[in-house]
Amino acid sequence: MTSSILVVDDEPRLAETLALALEGGGLTSEFVTSADSALERIEQGEFGLVITDLRMPGRNGRDLLHELQSKRPDMPVVVMTAYASLRDAVALVKDGAFDYISKPFEIDDVIATARRALRLTQVVNENRRLRAELEGRYSFGNLIGSSPAFAEVLRQIAEVCESRATVLIQGESGTGKELVARAIHFNSPRRDNPFIAINCSAIPEHLLESELFGHAKGAFTGAVAAREGRFVTANGGTLFLDEIGDLPASLQPKLLRALQDQTFEPVGSDRSVKVDVRIIAATHRDLEAAMDDDDFREDLYYRLAVYPIRVPALRERAGDVLPIASHFLSHFAAEMTKKISGFAPEAEAALSAYQWPGNIRELQNAIERATIVASQNVITPQDLPGYVTRAKRPAATNPAVPSDLDGEMERIERDFILAALQETDGVQVKAAERLGIAERSLWHRIKKLGIKIAKTAR
Numbered sequence: 001m002t003s004s005i006l007v008v009d010d011e012p013r014l015a016e017t018l019a020l021a022l023e024g025g026g027l028t029s030e031f032v033t034s035a036d037s038a039l040e041r042i043e044q045g046e047f048g049l050v051i052t053d054l055r056m057p058g059r060n061g062r063d064l065l066h067e068l069q070s071k072r073p074d075m076p077v078v079v080m081t082a083y084a085s086l087r088d089a090v091a092l093v094k095d096g097a098f099d100y101i102s103k104p105f106e107i108d109d110v111i112a113t114a115r116r117a118l119r120l121t122q123v124v125n126e127n128r129r130l131r132a133e134l135e136g137r138y139s140f141g142n143l144i145g146s147s148p149a150f151a152e153v154l155r156q157i158a159e160v161c162e163s164r165a166t167v168l169i170q171g172e173s174g175t176g177k178e179l180v181a182r183a184i185h186f187n188s189p190r191r192d193n194p195f196i197a198i199n200c201s202a203i204p205e206h207l208l209e210s211e212l213f214g215h216a217k218g219a220f221t222g223a224v225a226a227r228e229g230r231f232v233t234a235n236g237g238t239l240f241l242d243e244i245g246d247l248p249a250s251l252q253p254k255l256l257r258a259l260q261d262q263t264f265e266p267v268g269s270d271r272s273v274k275v276d277v278r279i280i281a282a283t284h285r286d287l288e289a290a291m292d293d294d295d296f297r298e299d300l301y302y303r304l305a306v307y308p309i310r311v312p313a314l315r316e317r318a319g320d321v322l323p324i325a326s327h328f329l330s331h332f333a334a335e336m337t338k339k340i341s342g343f344a345p346e347a348e349a350a351l352s353a354y355q356w357p358g359n360i361r362e363l364q365n366a367i368e369r370a371t372i373v374a375s376q377n378v379i380t381p382q383d384l385p386g387y388v389t390r391a392k393r394p395a396a397t398n399p400a401v402p403s404d405l406d407g408e409m410e411r412i413e414r415d416f417i418l419a420a421l422q423e424t425d426g427v428q429v430k431a432a433e434r435l436g437i438a439e440r441s442l443w444h445r446i447k448k449l450g451i452k453i454a455k456t457a458r
C-alpha cells in the first residue's frame with residue numbers, strides 16, 4: 001500500500017513507539033532498525049513515506065536518503081534528529097529530503113508532516129497514472145488503421161515526433177487531425193509538458209488575439225487583470241492551432257512573428273514575451289486555394305507547412321472502416337453495458353459501401369446510434385442510419401485497371417460532384433457539405449473540371 005509509512009531507527013523501542021503512535025493517528029506503519037533492512041523492506045513492499053533517524057550505526061539516514069533518491073526518486077523521506085545535529089537535517093532538506101523532525105517531537109506534528117508527505121505521494125502517483133492513460137490513449141496503438149494511406153500518416157508521425165518542426169495537418173473534417181496532433185505530442189520529447197489546443201474558428205476575432213497571446217491589465221474594457229495566453233500556457237509543450245485556415249488576416253503577421261522568433265507582445269503591453277512552444281496547426285480548408293485568393297499569407301503558410309501531413313478521408317482508406325467501426329462498437333457496447341458481438345454481414349457490407357463524407361466522426365455517430373437501437377446481439381442493417389444502407393455504390397471487386405488513371409479519377413470526381421449537386425438542387429453550400437469538403441474547395445474543383453452549372457441552380 002503506497003500510504004504505508006516505514007519508520008527507521010536503530011533504537012527499537014523508539015521506532016516501535018513512533019510506529020504505534022502513527023497507527024494511533026489513523027496511519028499505517030511498520031518499523032525497522034537499520035538502513036539496510038529499510039532498503040530490503042522497500043524492495044518487497046510499497047511504501048508512501050520513509051521516516052528515518054539521521055544518526056545510525058552503519059549506513060546512516062543521509063546514506064539511506066541518497067540511496068532512495070536514486071532507487072525511488074518519488075518516495076518522500078523525512079529525517080529525524082536530535083537538536084544537536086539540526087544543521088545536518090536542514091542541509092538534507094536542501095538536498096531533497098521532504099522535511100525534518102527534531103527530537104524530542106510532538107506526535108501530532110509528526111502525524112501532520114506524515115500526512116503532507118503522503119499527500120505528495122498520492123498526487124505524484126495520480127499524475128503518473130493519468131499520464132500513462134493519456135499516453136496510452138494517444139499512442140500509435142489507438143490510432144486505428146492499417147490501409148496504405150493511413151500507414152503513411154503513421155510513418156510521418158513517427159518521423160516528425162522527435163523534432164520540434166512545425167507541422168501542418170490537412171484533411172477533411174472528422175478525419176482525425178486532432179488525434180494525429182496529440183499522437184505527435186505524446187510521442188515527442190515534450191510529452192511531459194502541456195498539449196494545449198485552440199480552435200481558431202470558434203473564438204470571435206476580437207478575443208482571439210488575447211486568447212493566444214494574453215493581455216495586460218486594462219488592455220481593453222473588461223481586462224480587469226492581466227491574463228496569460230495559450231502560448232504561455234503551452235510553454236515547453238505543444239500548441240495545437242485547429243482550423244488555422246480561419247485565422248483572421250489581422251492576426252496572421254503576429255502569429256508569423258511568434259513562429260519565427262518565439263516572441264510576441266501580449267495585447268496592450270510593449271514587453272516582449274519569449275516562449276519555447278512547438279506549433280502543430282490543422283485545417284480542413286484548402287490553404288493553397290486560400291493563398292491564391294489572398295485570404296492566407298503565403299509566408300505564414302510556408303512557416304506552418306515545414307512538415308505537412310495529409311490525413312486521408314475515410315473513403316480513401318475504405319479497408320479501415322470495419323476495424324474502426326468494431327473499435328467504436330466495443331467502446332459503446334461496454335459503455336452502455338450491452339452484449340453485442342459484432343456486425344451482421346449485410347451491415348458490414350453497407351458500412352463498407354458507404355462513402356462517409358463526415359469521415360470518422362460520422363462513423364462514430366452512426367455506431368453509437370446503432371448500439372443504442374440494437375435489439376439483437378449483432379448490429380443489423382436496420383440499426384444503421386437509413387442514408388448509410390440506402391446509399392448505392394457499384395461493388396468495387398476487381399476493378400478494371402484504367403489505362404489513364406488521372407482521367408479516370410477526374411471522371412469519378414465529376415460524377416460525385418454532379419450527383420451531389422443534383423441531390424441538393426445545385427445549392428453549392430449544401431453539395432459541399434454533402435461531400436464533406438469546403439465550399440471553396442468545391443468551387444475550385446468545379447472550375448478545374450469545367451462543370452457547367454445551370455444558371456437557375458446556384
Ligand SMILES: Nc1ncnc2c1ncn2[C@@H]1O[C@H](COP(=O)(O)OP(=O)(O)OP(=O)(O)O)[C@@H](O)[C@H]1O
Nearest residue numbers: 142143144145172173174175176177178179360361
Ligand atoms: N485513426 C483513428 N482511430 C480511431 N479513432 C479515430 C481515428 N481518427 C479519429 N478518430 C476519432 O474520430 C473523431 C474525430 O477525430 P478528430 O476530432 O481528431 O478529427 P478532426 O479531423 O480534428 O476533426 P475537425 O476537423 O472537425 O476538428 C474523434 O472522436 C477521434 O477520437
